[in-house]
Amino acid sequence: MANVDIGRNRWRTTVVVVAxxxxxxxxxxxxxxSGRLPNDAGVAEAVAAGPTQWAAVHLATAVASGLIxxxxxxxxxxxxxxxxxxxxxLGVPFVVIGSTLFAFLxxxxxxxxxxxxxxxxxxxxxxxxxxxxxxxxxxxxxxALAFAIGVFAFARAISxxxxxxxxxxxxxxxxxxxxxxxxxxxxxxxQFYVQGVAVIVALWPLAYAMRTQAAPYTAGQSRxxxxx
Numbered sequence: 001m002a003n004v005d006i007g008r009n010r011w012r013t014t015v016v017v018v019a020x021x022x023x024x025x026x027x028x029x030x031x032x033x034s035g036r037l038p039n040d041a042g043v044a045e046a047v048a049a050g051p052t053q054w055a056a057v058h059l060a061t062a063v064a065s066g067l068i069x070x071x072x073x074x075x076x077x078x079x080x081x082x083x084x085x086x087x088x089x090l091g092v093p094f095v096v097i098g099s100t101l102f103a104f105l106x107x108x109x110x111x112x113x114x115x116x117x118x119x120x121x122x123x124x125x126x127x128x129x130x131x132x133x134x135x136x137x138x139x140x141x142x143x144a145l146a147f148a149i150g151v152f153a154f155a156r157a158i159s160x161x162x163x164x165x166x167x168x169x170x171x172x173x174x175x176x177x178x179x180x181x182x183x184x185x186x187x188x189x190x191q192f193y194v195q196g197v198a199v200i201v202a203l204w205p206l207a208y209a210m211r212t213q214a215a216p217y218t219a220g221q222s223r224x225x226x227x228x
Contacts, residue, residue, distance in 0.1 A: 012075075015070045019071035028193075030057045039188075041126055044129060051113055055110070069095065072092065076154075083161070098150055101146065108135065111128050111131070175198045
């Protein structure tokens with residue numbers, strides 16, 4: 001049983017460390033889009049300048065979104081061991097739906113890539129991007145809303161089941177809220193960089209707690225001894 005617990009904890013810690021790194025790397029590799037989003041002209045220029053980079057980044061974004069789902073499932077497993085079985089359970093389906101819709105967005109942005117591969121001009125590529133706007137924006141907003149509900153539920157769960165010190169718990173909760181809110185801000189710098197850093201600030205302390213603290217503790221419980 002001990003070996004099973006160690007293996008499970010190692011898996012949880014690994015995915016919670018790796019997922020935010022992959023997501024931030026994808027955001028950094030994504031061509032920067034200036035001004036307010038959506039920026040169809042910026043997308044067209046980025047696709048025309050580097051179609052291979054555009055394809056690779058968007059495929060990787062879908063993978064990163066899947067890893068974020070696994071990370072939150074790992075956090076849910078960890079919190080459940082502490083007896084927090086309400087808010088984290090509520091958050092899981094919303095995080096999954098939000099992350100799935102987020103992963104769907106890169107697939108939609110293969111439309112301008114397809115136009116570029118067919119030899120379209122920058123103007124024609126921009127028109128292809130504009131053509132999916134009526135679908136893209138609702139998916140983006142719906143996914144951001146679902147993800148925010150799920151992340152807020154996890155933030156509440158973590159605030160109840162204290163992870164590490166109370167100060168560390170506050171940092172994690174604040175970073176989770178910033179991560180969720182950033183998806184609503186129509187600026188590339190916020191969508192890419194603020195969100196990417198917030199994910200690391202939120203999840204890495206949780207990974208550390210998973211590695212050093214057998215389970216979180218709730219009010220009224222004594223703090224568990226660190227594990228080696």
